[in-house]
Amino acid sequence: MYFENFAALINMDGHGVYVWASVAVTLAAMLWLVIAPVIGQRGLIKEVSRDIQRQQDRQLAAKKTFNHEESN
């Protein structure tokens, strides 16, 4: 390591605040760029499966009314 110890690495001769703030913001932004689409995908899949469910329910209901009318 270039620095003598861990404290020196954090402090960086007084420049630590600037360096670590930059690193923190960058990592947060990059994490967000990969986490947001993963969460978004989950939501999309849920939405599509709800659509499928709704369609199946509707088909089932239509069949029931049809059968009901026939038995009458």
Added chain:
Amino acid sequence: MNWLSNWLSNKWRSNNWQSKETSSWQWFYRLGSPRWFYLRSGQWLPWLSLAALLVLATGLIWGLAFAPEDAKQGNSFRIIYIHVPAAFLAQSGYFIMAIAGAIGLIWKMKISFMVMKAAAPIGAVLTFVALFTGAVWGKPTWGAYWVWDARITSMLILLFLYAGVMALQYAYHSVDAASKASAILALVGTVNIPIINKSVDWWYTLHQPATIKLTSAPSMHMDMFMPLLVMIVGFYLFYALALILHTRNEILRRERKTSWVRELVTAKAGG
């Protein structure tokens, strides 16, 4: 706008579409199939994530803890290891977005408009990161967070261009019209990229000249340069990962009514 893309695609089709050479272009059309891309890219994701993580971690630890400090700027120079790669990708990403838009206009390839739409927010975030880290670096180096230097101003314009492309996506009811308008804006905006690149030479103000140039050796010692190179490779890998993830969501959103998406979702819910 419509006449332009119609003219371009007709021109292309009359030359190639029905010719005997179509088969040699098959890979190109397959790549344009959202379904093919979605299924195939799912296999790439774990490897790409792992590679990006490893390379970025290596570069960051190397640059922050092991590289020697700069003689003039001291340790604040270490911001270069995230500032330069972010700025690099902000510009490369703009090209990727504009080229995807052009391919969409010319070949009417559905997926390329999706790539274009996905590239906009990623590029905007990376541009913001470049501006932010630059501002934080400016304080100990120049004594100010912000100056209206040519490089900084042209990067700010880049941020607005990305924002414009994103906004245009939602400005139309028709997806097709929105894609075409965004593609035109993206293409027109490419003039800004050489301006960003040359700004440090044309207006020799506060921002330091380029550290890395394709045409000459880096103006940096190898011990400092190697971690920077690793970080740039890492950022490219990360960019590819982010672009694929965002594109996949756009595919799901636009193809949600198709049978293959429904089958995929049913299979996922069942297993």
